Amino acid sequence: MAFQCQRDCYMKEFVTSVVSCCPAELKQEVNGKKETIKGFHIKLQDTILFPEGGGQPDDHGFLGDVPVLRVTRQGPDALHFVASPLEVGQEVQVKVDWERRFDHMQQHSGQHLITALADTMFGYKTTSWELGRQRSTIELDTPCVKPGQLQELEECVNEKIRAHIPVMVQLLSIDDPAVEKVRSRGLPEDHAGPIRIIDIEGIDANMCCGTHVSNLGHLQVIKLLGTEKGKKNKTNLIFLAGKRVLKYAEKSYNTERSLVSLLKTGPDEHVEAVDKLQKSVKLLQKTNLGLLRDMAVLIAQSFKNDPHKDFFTFHKKEGDNEFMNIIANEINTEETLVFLTVGEEKGPGLFLLAGPSELVTEMGPQVLELLQGKGAGKNGRFQGKANSLARRGEVEALLKQRCNQRSSQEE
CATH class of the missing domain: 2.40.30.130 (Elongation Factor Tu (Ef-tu); domain 3)
Structure with a gap:
């Protein structure tokens, strides 16, 4: 029915x-x-x-x-x-919910129109489509769509919209000879009742159960955003229809205004400005990494001059795993227990516990628990992510106490 x-x-x-x-x-x-x-x-x-x-x-x-x-x-x-x-x-x-329904009508009728014209103009068959929440996709049976073809297709689609071509619904019995002449990907196994045909006058007749506009003029406009590589030598054509085009234009304009304010340049210079910023950031990151490495070496060398070499701890807000590992590598962790952290003092961060294997194996899980973290260890190293470094002081006290006990036992 x-x-x-x-x-x-x-x-x-x-x-x-x-x-x-x-x-x-x-x-x-x-x-x-x-x-x-x-x-x-x-x-x-x-x-x-x-x-x-x-x-x-x-x-x-x-x-x-x-x-x-x-x-x-x-x-x-x-x-x-x-x-x-x-x-x-x-x-x-x-x-x-009319706003949702009419949006679906615009996207679905838009898909029928694009599908029909892509086939008529270039012989590209539609193998599937998806009505997404923000954009819709038509899968075309071709490895690529040339930019010129995309532009030609968009112009033709919108020309048909401006022509206010009627869209009619026909209900045919399954044995009606006219059913054989319409485009279809087949009926579902549990289909019952008459066959429903969506007929865009003079353009397309397609078997379909969905809701559609009654006139192409109700689509307002269609924008073909571009293509993406699809599965098995196919191409995904991305499009917007109707109100979605207006929302897209408004969002794009607001983004453009924000970029003008941030970059202090006109819209035509945004790409060049962002490219310069990216190159500057990469250079700064490289310089910063070099400084962190030099700092790690100096920190380790400073500790070596300390007569008390059984335990070393250090925290730095800026840093990464490499920074901590450089320090640990510079210190003789076969004799010294090293506890290092980077990140916010009372927030999330990274940690590294290095030292004598049996001591690290023993204390690693306790450190992990106090820092509410995740991690693992082997060969005298235990490291991971800490959800909170707020109890870092407790970890230091625990490790220092254990080192003192170990020194007393050895004496």
């Missing part, structure tokens, strides 16, 4: 009744972590909320005042996942 959202893609509200309500679970990613939400799957007599399919994400919206978190298709039915149950038989007002 065709849902109401497929019969009228512009309908924003709709009254229908609840057919069933069953317990369900929804797996979602929240702040980078996967969570399982318990709720209910609601089947309706009909719906204006599009269930995910055909490369198009699902709609969001409301059943009454209950938010719909996900819509999926199960054979001829749409399952609406909600957190609260609804009574079977009750009437509900369905509302669609």
